[in-house]
């Protein structure tokens with residue numbers, strides 16, 4: 001999953017996926033989708049699907065309430081992530097069930113989360129495999145985001161996450177076939193990503209590396225240039241985002257799978 005909040009980023013992700021014949025998941029957090037617009041994201045996803053013939057899925061990332069996820073589902077998102085990781089497990093389960101009932105009815109996938117993925121990692125954030133089992137059994141969530149030492153934004157903190165594969169193996173043993181999601185993919189060592197995929201991670205989320213690429217491309221083309229024409233200063237930012245997406249598609253092994 002590649003996050004975006006601007007059409008230049010969206011174009012960069014899709015153009016790269018087309019070039020590499022890779023299916024792709026586009027993601028917007030609550031903040032990103034409020035800036036971009038839920039309906040706008042769906043409409044442009046539809047246009048890009050029609051134009052490219054590529055499987056392009058749209059996921060609402062880290063939705064914090066049933067009400068907001070309902071809006072995303074109504075707008076036409078393909079999947080929603082309910083992030084109830086800060087809630088007590090029972091409350092997380094209760095709201096996930098409500099989201100799932102509504103999502104199922106509309107043919108939309110639900111991603112749940114057990115354990116916390118914040119902007120740092122702590123022992124107590126790690127997913128408890130027993131809790132993951134109880135959660136997935138009771139909610140029957142389609143996907144499950146887990147915390148195994150991964151955290152958001154590590155690339156910008158210059159701090160590489162230290163993934164705990166024993167925790168991942170224990171979770172996998174307890175939850176069976178439910179597809180696992182690794183948030184905080186930016187800045188994670190490539191070998192660790194490959195190992196996580198081997199052990200059951202099927203969706204890896206990337207945001208910070210794309211934001212850094214976009215911002216540095218923009219700064220380079222604007223600084224001191226006096227350029228004011230968006231179609232002249234945006235291509236450099238687009239190209240930088242494309243480079244990151246290409247690296248990740250290669251790493252995730254989704255080339256030629258569309």
Ligand code: 13P
Pocket residue numbers: 003061062151152153154155182183184185186205206207208209
């Ligand atoms: P990064 O910003 O660390 O890539 O994390 C992205 C993410 O997990 C979005 O849900």
